[in-house]
Amino acid sequence: MGQLIKDLADWLVEPTRYSLLSTALLAAVLIWRKKLTHPVVFGTSMLGILAFFLFAWGDPNFKAIVTKPDNVPILILLISILFFTWLALRRAVLNDERIERGEPTLEGELSKQKVFTWPDLVYVELICMVLFTAMLMVWSISIEAPIEEPASQARTPNPSKAPWYFLGLQEMLVYFDPWIAGVLLPSFIVVGLMAIPFLDTNPKGNGYYTFNERPFAVSFFMMGFLLLWVSLVIMGTFLRGPNWSFFGVFEYWDPHKLEPMVNVDLSVYFWVKMLGMPRPESPLIREAPGILLLLGYFVAMPPLLGRTLFRKMAAEMGPVRFNVMMHLFLWTALVPIKMVLRWTLSLKYFIGIPEWFFNV
Amino acid sequence: MDKLFRYIASTQIWRSIFRHGYPDTPRNRTLAVLSNVVLHLHPVKVRRSGIRLSYTWCMGGLTFFLFLVETITGLLLMFYYRPTAELAYQDIFALREHVPIGVMREVHRWAAHLMVISVWLHMYRVFLTGSYKPPREFNWNVGVILLVITLLLSFTGYLLPWDQLAVWAITVGTNMARATPFLGHEGPGAALISFGGLNFIHAGDDVRFGLLGGRFVGEAALMRFYVLHCVGFPLLAAGLMALHFWRVRKDGGISGPL
Numbered sequence: 001m002g003q004l005i006k007d008l009a010d011w012l013v014e015p016t017r018y019s020l021l022s023t024a025l026l027a028a029v030l031i032w033r034k035k036l037t038h039p040v041v042f043g044t045s046m047l048g049i050l051a052f053f054l055f056a057w058g059d060p061n062f063k064a065i066v067t068k069p070d071n072v073p074i075l076i077l078l079i080s081i082l083f084f085t086w087l088a089l090r091r092a093v094l095n096d097e098r099i100e101r102g103e104p105t106l107e108g109e110l111s112k113q114k115v116f117t118w119p120d121l122v123y124v125e126l127i128c129m130v131l132f133t134a135m136l137m138v139w140s141i142s143i144e145a146p147i148e149e150p151a152s153q154a155r156t157p158n159p160s161k162a163p164w165y166f167l168g169l170q171e172m173l174v175y176f177d178p179w180i181a182g183v184l185l186p187s188f189i190v191v192g193l194m195a196i197p198f199l200d201t202n203p204k205g206n207g208y209y210t211f212n213e214r215p216f217a218v219s220f221f222m223m224g225f226l227l228l229w230v231s232l233v234i235m236g237t238f239l240r241g242p243n244w245s246f247f248g249v250f251e252y253w254d255p256h257k258l259e260p261m262v263n264v265d266l267s268v269y270f271w272v273k274m275l276g277m278p279r280p281e282s283p284l285i286r287e288a289p290g291i292l293l294l295l296g297y298f299v300a301m302p303p304l305l306g307r308t309l310f311r312k313m314a315a316e317m318g319p320v321r322f323n324v325m326m327h328l329f330l331w332t333a334l335v336p337i338k339m340v341l342r343w344t345l346s347l348k349y350f351i352g353i354p355e356w357f358f359n360v
Numbered sequence: 361m362d363k364l365f366r367y368i369a370s371t372q373i374w375r376s377i378f379r380h381g382y383p384d385t386p387r388n389r390t391l392a393v394l395s396n397v398v399l400h401l402h403p404v405k406v407r408r409s410g411i412r413l414s415y416t417w418c419m420g421g422l423t424f425f426l427f428l429v430e431t432i433t434g435l436l437l438m439f440y441y442r443p444t445a446e447l448a449y450q451d452i453f454a455l456r457e458h459v460p461i462g463v464m465r466e467v468h469r470w471a472a473h474l475m476v477i478s479v480w481l482h483m484y485r486v487f488l489t490g491s492y493k494p495p496r497e498f499n500w501n502v503g504v505i506l507l508v509i510t511l512l513l514s515f516t517g518y519l520l521p522w523d524q525l526a527v528w529a530i531t532v533g534t535n536m537a538r539a540t541p542f543l544g545h546e547g548p549g550a551a552l553i554s555f556g557g558l559n560f561i562h563a564g565d566d567v568r569f570g571l572l573g574g575r576f577v578g579e580a581a582l583m584r585f586y587v588l589h590c591v592g593f594p595l596l597a598a599g600l601m602a603l604h605f606w607r608v609r610k611d612g613g614i615s616g617p618l
Contacts, residue, residue: 070525073470073476073477076473076477080477104617107415107617110409111408116390117402118392118393121406121411128418128425129425132422132425136467136470136471137467139466139470140467147453147456148524151522152527153527156528161528161529161532162533165511166533169536170532178539179539179540179546182536183541190508193483193507197501202493203494207490209488214490225480356549358549
């Protein structure tokens with residue numbers, strides 16, 4: 001029985017299933033938020049997770065990854081993200097019900113009352129500081145900060161991992177070249193975050209939790225933050241082992257585990273497999289299908305979506321805002337699209353011009 | 361006891377510091393906040409909804425608190441640490457062996473991890489309550505820059521222990537800079553910046569070289585990261601934090617329904 005659960009868990013966290021499951025979970029939570037954020041449902045699932053942890057604790061491979069001193073913060077991240085996502089959605093559900101009934105929101109009721117900073121706020125701050133100081137001291141005394149062997153340029157550790165908060169970007173290196181994964185995507189994230197207040201013209205939902213009044217904004221942000229950032233950090237920490245190979249949570253990190261990687265460019269699919277001819281010499285002609293495909297994606301999609309699915313949004317935002325937002329959205333969507341294509345079709349590059357270091 | 365306290369509070373020294381009585385009346389509570397340089401970051405009165413933990417999560421304040429913890433423990437660590445390739449590792453190792461109650465490195469490290477998490481959660485909360493909407497657009501932008509600086513602070517600190525984990529994490533992290541379009545020697549477009557067959561962008565002068573002060577993570581990189589970690593980024597963060605907190609006040613205090 002125990003072995004069965006372990007095998008099932010390892011089977012479930014394989015990258016394709018892990019991503020599909022986490023996407024499905026977020027979608028389900030957002031769609032059925034009324035039922036799924038009920039405290040009983042949340043409490044039960046938390047107990048389930050706890051039970052799984054207690055069960056898994058006996059496994060040496062699981063324990064080895066989870067109790068690594070530098071991985072303790074990732075566990076804190078996982079737990080706090082689950083908790084706060086639930087808290088925010090729960091309050092959003094309650095507020096949406098109140099708004100429907102024409103009542104003030106949870107925050108609205110209290111916001112008219114004002115209290116003195118001393119004592120109401122300074123005491124909360126003081127208690128917070130004392131609690132966290134105590135927690136940090138206990139944590140620091142009980143877990144020693146690790147120190148590995150002295151630095152050496154000659155010996156590369158396996159796996160070599162970036163600091164944990166950049167593991168999402170390191171995961172992107174599997175699917176994209178470094179100039180996209182390490183330069184373009186982070187720049188888009190920073191610029192995109194900074195652009196949010198200027199793109200979101202919806203005046204509602206300012207100062208209280210709500211979902212119904214801004215469904216697209218909340219869903220898009222949660223998709224980016226939870227699925228493409230936090231969940232990849234967790235995956236990079238716990239599931240990526242030697243050679244950046246994939247390991248289940250109960251699997252031994254065997255450095256000799258080899259995963260066959262035969263990835264194929266789109267140009268090979270087009271010229272060789274579809275047309276049955278050798279690829280043309282000139283890079284631009286050779287890569288024409290990929291170039292046209294991506295140009296089509298970025299040029300045709302914004303007006304197409306603006307006239308169909310996002311018609312109301314396009315009208316409200318105006319052309320400039322809508323186009324900027326769509327391009328950020330399309331780049332965000334390109335990440336999971338490429339991941340899925342890699343897993344299903346072993347697609348290497350849409351456009352592969354290694355001559356110019358230009359691979360997408 | 362009561363008499364003693366009353367005496368202390370009546371001395372000239374006490375009254376020169378605290379220019380108000382015990383804060384149990386509206387007047388004294390107002391003065392307590394207004395006449396204290398730390399507390400006057402706050403307004404005298406706040407929205408009751410705004411200070412509920414279930415609303416604010418306390419993550420912004422926690423981030424600031426952790427920044428202070430990092431500053432204090434970091435300062436103590438600087439007493440024991442010399443940023444050179446020969447000595448850095450030894451000094452870190454000696455912290456464990458020779459310094460009595462040597463938990464400062466632990467506190468520094470765990471608080472740094474926590475600070476990254478609390479900054480993310482703060483951003484998450486601000487987004488989900490729509491608190492970036494007018495009039496807070498500018499402050500959201502300051503916040504994003506502070507988020508980036510927090511990550512850079514942690515990233516530069518990652519190198520300082522000078523062990524295998526440190527050097528190779530920074531190597532993996534900075535390898536990306538090689539591929540910067542036009543400015544990295546393995547980036548697209550870098551080959552275009554050439555004159556008469558001479559490449560201007562190569563491993564010895566591209567962005568990565570600028571970051572590390574060399575072709576690999578070596579002594580020069582350690583010094584750069586040390587200075588940025590201990591002086592550059594903390595100053596930048598402190599300045600922007602002042603701006604961030606000031607703008608919170610100017611933009612209407614802790615966000616709440618309009």
